[in-house]
Amino acid sequence: MNRVACRVLSLLALSLPSSAAPTDRAAQERAVLDRDVPGLLAEYKIPGVSIAQIENGRLAFAVAYGTQSDGVPATTKTLYNIASLTKPISAEVVLRLVSEGTFTLDDPLDAVWSDPDLAGDERRKLLTPRIGLSHQTGFPNWRRKQPLAFTFTPGTAVSYSGEGYEYVARFAEKKTGVGFEALAERLVFKPLHMAQTAYTDRPWFAGRIATPTSADGRAIAYTANTKYFASDLIHTTPTDYAKFVVGVMRDEGLTKAIAAERRRVQGNTKEQECKTEKRRAACADDVGFGLGWEVNRFGDTTILHHGGRDEGVATYVVADVTRGDATILFTNSDNGLNLLLPLLERLGADARFVAYMRSAL
Known part of the structure; x- marks a missing residue:
């Protein structure tokens, strides 16, 4: 994808969420989500979801539906335990x-x-x-x-x-x-203006946590995390995580050589992932783990993606780093990943990647 030549403009774009005027494409996508997501939440028994959409290398919009806890609406400021989506940040x-x-x-x-x-x-x-x-x-x-x-x-x-x-x-x-944690603050959170992201509990978490819920709708109490984990339990908002993903797309803070290493498969899993005839028919050219992300390559298109699952939460990010588009999905439900494919289809994700993900069902 084309790189932004001026770092100043890059940083400005990183800090432009909902204040920028939506494009026609973004406005149409928002209308589709407003129409369909409430019904999907009811269908899959998911209390709440927050979504951020990146298009052409910048945040197009962030929206929230449902509730973060009983009687409290989810907003774009709701904090989610993103589970294993912590790993791409720690790798960064x-x-x-x-x-x-x-x-x-x-x-x-x-x-x-x-x-x-x-x-x-x-x-x-x-x-x-x-x-x-x-x-x-x-x-x-x-x-x-x-x-x-x-x-x-x-x-x-x-x-x-x-x-x-x-x-x-x-x-x-x-x-x-x-x-x-101090390394993450210096190297990632401050440069990318991620002020709503932390590995461990903070005073500003109060009243903002999305309550985890089981598949049958049972609320699971939040337990404050006093010890960092490099692999799990970061709390953040989809808007803050979008800043991180934009930084990844632009290779912020990395040498050209290291950025190239992040975008390629380091641990090949194609043989084990594409065993069945159904899976082979939709398989990417390259499949495996990169450095912090799962990597799929379809021709000249590279997609970085990763999910997160802890008790009562489900999250996912799909980033088409070639086109500059990404979808960030945070939910407070064991059922949350049921939303992933419907959202990707409605938001125009790469059809080959969607078919690949669907072939696993």
Whole structure:
């Protein structure tokens, strides 16, 4: 996609949400959402949803429907636990450190820090930031109450792992001598003007949290998060996350080489993702994990996407970085991802990607 040549204009565009006049396309899309989303919420028993739409590399609109909690309407200022959509932000912190020259994608993590659970396993020396951010560590998703251990040799297979992100974050802290939240504030939140985003509980969360709800509509109490996780539990608004996605589209804060690394598949999953005949017929040319994102390439079109699921919440982002369009979906329901395909179809997402996602159903 074309890059914005002037950084000043780039920053101004990042801070222009609903104050900019909507385009005809955006106005038409808003009208369709106003018409259809309330019915979709009722159909799928979803209390509330907030949506941000990026078009041509800038925020076109942000809207909210339903309720954030019983009797409280959802708004564009409602805060959602975005679950694993935390991972692209944490990866961005690491990539900006790499772009600053603090370390490389292929530096051994063991040279700076190693988990005590792995002290007797020489395979720990194979771990790098690249392997951690592309789900090739060999760690389980979570260690739970078990010691951390490898399920395969790092770099030889792909398996989704939140533990891998926690491991790389610890490395970044040890390497810099700075806490990970402070690194995120300096490298991502402040440059992108993300003032409504935090890894841990803040006073300004009060009265703004979207209450998680189960599939049958049961409210799940919010528990304040006092410890950061690099892989989970950031709270933010769709408008703030849109600023982040625009920054990703424009490769803000990254060298050209590192930006190119983020947009390519690092851990190929095409064989395992496209096993069935139905799935193969819709499969992308490239499928796998990049650095913080899942990556699909259809010809010359690259799409970065990622979802998030925790108890009572479901979120998703689809970013067509070639065209400069993206859809951000935050819901406070276990049923929330039922909205994804209907929204993508109504908002004009790449038909090949929609068919690929639908083939998994």
